[in-house]
Amino acid sequence: MSQTSKELTKNLDITYDDKGLIAAIVQDIDTQQVLMIGWMNEQAVELTLETGRATFYSRSRDKIWVKGEESGHTQEVVEARIDCDQDALLLRCRSNGPACHVGYATCFYRVVETDSHLKTIEPRQFDPADVYSS
Amino acid sequence: MSQTSKELTKNLDITYDDKGLIAAIVQDIDTQQVLMIGWMNEQAVELTLETGRATFYSRSRDKIWVKGEESGHTQEVVEARIDCDQDALLLRCRSNGPACHVGYATCFYRVVETDSHLKTIEPRQFDPADVYSS
Numbered sequence: 001m002s003q004t005s006k007e008l009t010k011n012l013d014i015t016y017d018d019k020g021l022i023a024a025i026v027q028d029i030d031t032q033q034v035l036m037i038g039w040m041n042e043q044a045v046e047l048t049l050e051t052g053r054a055t056f057y058s059r060s061r062d063k064i065w066v067k068g069e070e071s072g073h074t075q076e077v078v079e080a081r082i083d084c085d086q087d088a089l090l091l092r093c094r095s096n097g098p099a100c101h102v103g104y105a106t107c108f109y110r111v112v113e114t115d116s117h118l119k120t121i122e123p124r125q126f127d128p129a130d131v132y133s134s
Numbered sequence: 135m136s137q138t139s140k141e142l143t144k145n146l147d148i149t150y151d152d153k154g155l156i157a158a159i160v161q162d163i164d165t166q167q168v169l170m171i172g173w174m175n176e177q178a179v180e181l182t183l184e185t186g187r188a189t190f191y192s193r194s195r196d197k198i199w200v201k202g203e204e205s206g207h208t209q210e211v212v213e214a215r216i217d218c219d220q221d222a223l224l225l226r227c228r229s230n231g232p233a234c235h236v237g238y239a240t241c242f243y244r245v246v247e248t249d250s251h252l253k254t255i256e257p258r259q260f261d262p263a264d265v266y267s268s
Contacts, residue, residue: 023171025159027168037217037222083234085241
């Protein structure tokens with residue numbers, strides 16, 4: 001079991017990929033659902049930690065975007081975690097609406113069946129009563 | 135709210151990135167902890183779905199690896215989900231040991247503090263009683 005300084009340090013020392021990005025997983029801190037994955041550059045990481053609001057980098061639009069800036073479905077970061085080799089973030093958030101632009105609470109609303117077909121498992125739209133039930 | 139065929143289809147139609155990879159988030163289905171993130175190429179996705187055991191592609195070693203093949207800390211996939219635009223997987227797994235090679239149950243064992251220092255929040259080693267308590 002090898003351990004490097006990345007795994008043991010108490011300093012944030014993010015490893016960005018060759019495009020300058022890090023994956024950020026968003027988990028609802030109340031329901032524990034995994035909501036989505038997004039990408040961040042260094043500026044997006046700094047803005048997320050400074051503002052406490054999940055902020056990503058759009059690869060297709062080449063720009064910073066605050067989750068929910070148009071829809072109002074923001075994600076308030078209660079706790080940010082970094083993984084062992086500091087190349088992935090986990091944001092434990094309180095959701096102000098559905099994470100998915102399609103309208104589901106989570107972007108992971110479909111299960112892969114054994115025949116590789118998909119079954120939608122969470123047809124309900126966002127219900128604040130569900131998310132704030134903790 | 136735009137919807138494309140990727141979001142509505144009942145067929146698995148994965149979008150791999152320019153390196154032929156897709157991100158796979160692993161969540162413990164009993165504790166709901168987010169355990170790790172790994173990368174899969176098409177072969178790793180097929181093996182994971184066929185065998186029910188989390189199988190990744192190592193970018194550094196350029197090879198397929200079964201999680202736990204050396205440590206015994208395998209992850210049995212109870213449910214695989216795909217996200218809206220089909221470029222990320224969520225594996226809801228039962229863990230046979232800690233996910234992290236450092237020994238923690240999850241690779242996300244450190245919280246980022248506001249001063250960008252890190253606090254280890256889960257010093258305990260793997261305890262089967264915790265994981266199988268559901």
